[in-house]
Amino acid sequence: METKVKKLSLEPYKGTRDFYPQDQFVQNYIFSVWRKVAESYGYLEYGASILEETGLYRAKSGEEIVNEQTYSFTDRGGRDVTIRPEMTPTVARMVAQKRKELTFPLRWYSIPNLFRYERPQRGRLREHWQLNCDMFGVDSIDADVEMISLAYDMMKAFGAKDGQFEIRINSRKLMNALWKYHYRLDDQQAYKMQKLIDKKDKITNFQEQADEICGFPFEFVKSEGIVEISAQQPFIKDGSYQFYQVVQKLNKAGIKNVVPDVTLMRGFDYYTGIVFEMYDTNPKNPRALFGGGRYDDLVGIFGVEKISGIGFGWGDVTTRDFLETYNLLPEYKPLIQLYIAHLDGYVEDANKLAHYIREQGINVEVDLTDRQVSKQVKTADKEKIPFVLVVGEEEVKSQKYKVKSLAKSEEKLLEKGQISEFVKR
């Protein structure tokens, strides 16, 4: 019983991607570098569902995100649900839930996919994958230093050089002190300025809007200026001290491409301390590769005792752009090592041999078609599989197989027990 069908689209849903094996290969490469470095620092992997109740984001992500950018809907049981736009609220919820059983400090990572309803453009899609690394239960700025060092080591593991990227850093604590004691704004003005600065690159009349919010001609303080202002105001001093100490400690640990930047804000409402973002120095790739910060009050929104947190998110889309720009992506190689073709009537023998070789740790694909042997071998070639052999009457009788290396065009007659060794070396 067929349902009459309109012409179906062959495209993925707008702003999302299909990952064909060659794309998935790149994706897996990026994930594997992230995983390896995160695990080398002792971060443990966790995971969660892509659906959460909408209230979770209302609390602290920021109004714009929930009202304009999320995929939210009501489920068949009347619950308001959202496809996660970010992972931090989820991890804070998980930490709050099991805070009595967990051993602090916690170092956790995950590579979730996230959704934002946006106009797709370079470096920005509706769905992307994002490495999230978070640490809970450490108040000291050594945590801030580790977070940035970890991300830096990941850049190095990708093969990036210092001159190709820079880490910009700011402090919400410093900014809050500046709003209050330097610019003398009230809370509402300060919040509006924070939001305005966050979107300054997307608007054309930043200065005009800033002046209107402040009621005077707004001007960013210069780095040198902060030192001077700090000398007179203890809260500003407090914020800037912490801020410069992080930069200093990073420099001492060999990380020199860190740039203080009071124009760096980040979109989420929950940040309370250091915030940072990493940029390609190439102006053609103007999006942040990763960003994060300290959010000491987030776990507390669940009505439990406060647990300090810090973390970052690092998207796959901008990373891929970066690695392509600097030619840092590995060449595609299938994981298949040996292709077995067969003469008509010998597919069961081919399967038996494949089974035997697989048990020795080799990935073997068997051609199951009844095409000519030459066509079968051509398939292996197109798929870039390095070795191929043919099973037929002669091979079954002699129990010897000609294994051909496609790259080197060499051929060797081997017993079945020798094949895996030959393929491995």
Next chain:
Amino acid sequence: METKVKKLSLEPYKGTRDFYPQDQFVQNYIFSVWRKVAESYGYLEYGASILEETGLYRAKSGEEIVNEQTYSFTDRGGRDVTIRPEMTPTVARMVAQKRKELTFPLRWYSIPNLFRYERPQRGRLREHWQLNCDMFGVDSIDADVEMISLAYDMMKAFGAKDGQFEIRINSRKLMNALWKYHYRLDDQQAYKMQKLIDKKDKITNFQEQADEICGFPFEFVKSEGIVEISAQQPFIKDGSYQFYQVVQKLNKAGIKNVVPDVTLMRGFDYYTGIVFEMYDTNPKNPRALFGGGRYDDLVGIFGVEKISGIGFGWGDVTTRDFLETYNLLPEYKPLIQLYIAHLDGYVEDANKLAHYIREQGINVEVDLTDRQVSKQVKTADKEKIPFVLVVGEEEVKSQKYKVKSLAKSEEKLLEKGQISEFVKR
């Protein structure tokens, strides 16, 4: 600027799961076995977005699934979208899209998460992860045999024994011939019977409903009966021949726990040939672990030339139940190998040492708190990290470190260049 917040739930969304590191460990174990065996057969990984346009499922998944069981909604741009309830329509779409560039036959796998709106119960949640293995472009039943062999090898790789599971197998082609030539039902009656049989375990009045659809007392044919009926009717013979040949070939390849079962139907409308499911032989775990079949007309619904396909899906929830039942899950072990504690003021030295040891391929966690050393060491113990060392004045001076094995309570004084070797062995 705080938004006033109602009490936020600590629980994940109904019918979904949080994966704390120990749960993620199990999940990663299951995925790694799937991956390893799939890759050993030459299957390549692909991926896609969890959102698809709703029309994709209207076409062939079956009305009940789209109307009652999917998470569907209209996006902010007016598009009808669905969170995927299954992966097969997506992979068929991807194959149809790039059919001109792809090298057939294709062997592909993916481990997507899927959503169904259902009442959560044992073995059945709203979100689950599912291995999908598919082959495109092979008409011969050798593909059917490989699919089932692949799944069987995965069960073996999990450590399952033949007596613990059985593979039930049926043929839609055989069933269609039986409906028409044996039961003499029209297309509509046949479709209704197919749907009824699919849900027979969830309803109490199967017989009553079956009799009503057929207009006579319905009785399943017995296996022996099929042979007899086949002798008289060529289409039934055709269906049953193919069906028994698969069983025979599997037996010949050493897979004996295959059971022909004319009551096996599967829910999707798109199957055209062999269908199969794998069951725990333990009646306490009555859900299928995996199921699949041949769907030769699915790629064609996109208005392109026909490409035959066959595949299966294998869920993580029932798998975890199975592995727990038979005690086949590995014990939890963190990936962290060494924990570095430190005396007050020596955190930078600890970090420096950690950096050095990480470069030798060891996963090292540094305690960044200012707690007493004994408390820091206790954290390592709780986290089950096998080795620990402390950095303080003495260690920095002598450049020698006491590395303690927590399991064996042994301790060794080592230079920094010797630590990674000691931890690795």
